[in-house]
Amino acid sequence: MKKLWKCSVCGYTMEGAEAPENCPKCGAPREQFTELSEEAAKKVYDSYVTNDLHMELAVLAEKMIHLSRKGIEINLDPACLAIFQSAEAAGYVIKEKSKAEIAGHISKGKW
Ligand SMILES: [Zn+2]
Known part of the structure; x- marks a missing residue:
């Protein structure tokens, strides 16, 4: 399963090897993203x-x-x-x- 990241500011989720530099929805920086657990993903x-x-x-x-x-x-x-x-x-x-x-x-x- 691919890594799934979630923005802690707005809830936007996205796949990727690492979190994006900025949230595509709210612009929050990478540090605001957390990797979802396998169960949550x-x-x-x-x-x-x-x-x-x-x-x-x-x-x-x-x-x-x-x-x-x-x-x-x-x-x-x-x-x-x-x-x-x-x-x-x-x-x-x-x-x-x-x-x-x-x-x-x-x-x-x-x-
Ligand atoms: Zn966001």
């Missing part, structure tokens, strides 16, 4: 894909909400309206679940 790598999936799911759920609101506004007939209303509610739940999951990952170093 594994959490970061394991969460790369799942965090991206949750972010994409949250975006799709937001689109679902947006589409549903258009259908609700048109209000073609009661059956049609009911589908859009349930889709809007489901989209909200999915979006918030994914956001909460990402927040949980971050709080456990899975970022």
